[in-house]
Amino acid sequence: MIGVETDRLVVVGLEARRARDPRLAGAKAAHLARAAAVGLPVLPGFVLVPAGAEDSARAAPTAGPADAAGAVTSPAGIADAAGAGGAVSRREPPHGERELRRAWRELSGDGARPLVVRSSSAWEDAADSSLAGLFETVLDVRGWSDFTTAVRRVLRSAARTPTGAAPGAAPSHGGMAVLVQPMVRATVGGVMFGADPMAGRRDRVVISAVDGGPDRLVNGSVQGVRYHLTRHGRQVHTEPGEPRDARLLTRGRQLRLLRLARDAQREFGGPQDIEFAFDAEDRLWLFQTRPITAMPPRPARRARLLGPGPVAETFPGVLQPLEEDLWLVPMAHGLSVALDIAGAAPRRRLRRLPPVTTVEGRAAADLRLLGAAPPAHRLLGFLNPAPAARRATAAWRMGRVRTTLPALALDLTADVDRYLSELPAPAQMLSGRLLAAVSWGRTVLSALHAQESLAGAVLGQGSGATAVGEALAVLAEARADEPDDARLIARHPVLLSLLPPALGPRPPLPGRPALTGVPRGTAVLPTREGLRLRVRWVQEMQTSMVRELARRLTAVELLDDPDRVALLRWAELTAAGDGKGLPADLRERLPRPQRSELPAAFRLADGLPVAEPGRRRAATDGQGAGGGFGSGTAWHGGGERPRFAVLVVRALDPALAPLLPGLTGLVAETGSVLSHLAVLAREYQVPTAVGVPDALERFPDGTRLTVDGGTGAVEVVRMSAVGAPPDGADRREGMAS
DSSP: OOSSOGGGEEEEETTSGGGGOHHHHHHHHHHHHHHHHTTOOBOOOEEEEEHHHHHHHHTSOOSOGGGSOOOOOOHHHHHHHHHHOOOOOOOSOOBHHHHHHHHHHHHHTTTTSOEEEEEEESSSSOSSOOOTTOSOEEEEEOSHHHHHHHHHHHHHGGGGOOTTSSOSOOOTTTTEEEEEEEOOOEEEEEEEESSBTTTTBTTEEEEEEEESOTHHHHTTSOOOEEEEEETTSOEEEEESOOOGGGOSSOHHHHHHHHHHHHHHHHHHTSOEEEEEEEETTOOEEEEEEEEOOSOOOOOOTTOOOEESHHHHTTOOSOOOHHHIIIIIHHHHHHHHHHHHHHTSSOHHHHHHSOSEEEETTEEEEETTTTTSSOOSSGGGGTSOOSOHHHHHHHHHHHHHHHHHHHHHHHHHHHHHHHHHHHOOOGGGSOHHHHHHHHHHHHHHHHHHHHHHHHHHHHTTTTTOOOHHHHHHHHHHHHTTTOOOHHHHHHHOGGGGGGSOOOSSOOOOOOOOOOOOSOOOOGGGSOHHHHHHHHHHHHHHHHHHHHHHHHHHHHHTTSOSOGGGGGGSOHHHHHHHHTTOOOOTTGGGOOOOOOOOOOOSSEEEETTEEEEOOOOOOOTTOSEEOSSOEEEEEEEOSSSSOOSSEEEEESSOOGGGGGGOTTOSEEEESSOOTTSHHHHHHHHTTOOEEEOOTTHHHHSOTTOEEEEETTTOOEEEOOOOSOSSOOTTSOOOOSOBO
């Protein structure tokens, strides 16, 4: 009849103790049997399992013979139980087609009452995997023939069990049982989570409700109304809003659902994913309960707000361990020194929490510490919470910095230039001197980053010239005469500002850009840009030294591949120089994978980035980076470039510099108004807005936009159906002014 011999089918009532065993009844039925046993509002019903499974379950110890049979109730008993959860009669385990027909007749009133026939697999509704919606559910089953067909469909759906879904010994019946219950004509149904599964908040309850049963909600055909409640019953908000006199879930219903969530959590030991419904008599029924799977980690209350914005332009890719030690650690130290001088944070905090770190190999900065995010509380934007003594000391220091920094920066850049010019070729240097040069680079990078940060704070942009702009001008003029990148960079080191540092193969220079001005030399760069350029030159010197060391370590068979030197830490490389050898586990180490970009703003939970939920903001909630006002078509940088393109990007990557000429706007989710690309965009008079939340999602390719570089406002242009503008209207589109 249904793929199992009819005389081998066993009917187990939900009130039976054995029905609480997921190995016999499946997880769905077992959870409902447990819930019914503690008084939760569960409909009566029975579970169909093969007799072999029943025999193995009967061998397990039970509470007593009176609890072991688990027969279904009579029609009258069903009605009583459905109304008030009344007592149910018990008898020996029925089996065979005759008993199956009798169970169906009693539960359905000889076909008068529709049934629901559902899967109850041992593999679904587990703590680590729900397999939700994978197996079959048949609603509104009427008549014996339709009932047997529905049971057959559910049993056949066991073949959908994913390979390896539950390693170990599988039940003899394939892990699939069939749960049969009366069909409820629901007026309101839905799904309730005893915790917020999106935000990972265990102090919230989220309920989604729809008219009718929950099936339309769980299959994704409708969205429903979502209620966010505290565990004490306060309604935080609803999505979408609904009028007070037409709520799907009244206050009384919400409180009853909260009580059900608490009772289910108490019974099962954790917050539950619950399907529910209210019938025409406003009785609440529990259809399904299972653990919430894939609860995201929740950041600690005072976890730092991090993001790639201020450092993504310097380190746009994943850093390997040695790259992190050579370049990111000195940057973090230099920024700490600058922040200490400026009095931006207590020295103790700066020692404990560096302003720049790595997350999954990508550089990330403390957004609030570096001023790239607004204060946690609006009032702090107007008040300086630092102690008065620290404010006074910082003001005195910054006054002296403003006076002395130009001379200090000039001395530092001169020292760097002299040291770099006096270095012989790496192949001509002893290994000890190679290590000494790399170590000097780490020290001087810290000083360069500190002075560069202070210069940006107190000296401004000077003439407005940038190293990237100078490099593009050089490239436009010199590329025709020298197609080889290495020779071109050796002749014009300023071109390194177009490339990020890397111990691996150097990426190619961009193609020849349009001529936008003549190169004027690095001597005319403002103080901050001169310091930035020296940072890049020192990084490139370190790269050449490390590559030569890797070549020598490979020659003596300490390394099997020169590229694997990037997997070392700086301390391990210096230990090898002291004759202590390389780490024993180096051969087993793997490069950090090229993971996807970090969220624009996030906090760490268990070492993983958790995106900061976006707050509702006005269209002006970006930061204007200058360039005037413009309009055009959103372009994400791929495919054909629109005639009037507004480039929309996640971060201000210097590699985007060749795209700037001709743009009518630049919009970035992260980044600083003082970044290379923002400054260069001002040179090209490209209206620029940075810190625009969710820009890539809000402004897909082809969206008509206006960009105000003064206010940071980015707005979508609503096109009218008129074919031509009215007389006298400005017919120029895509123009930056």
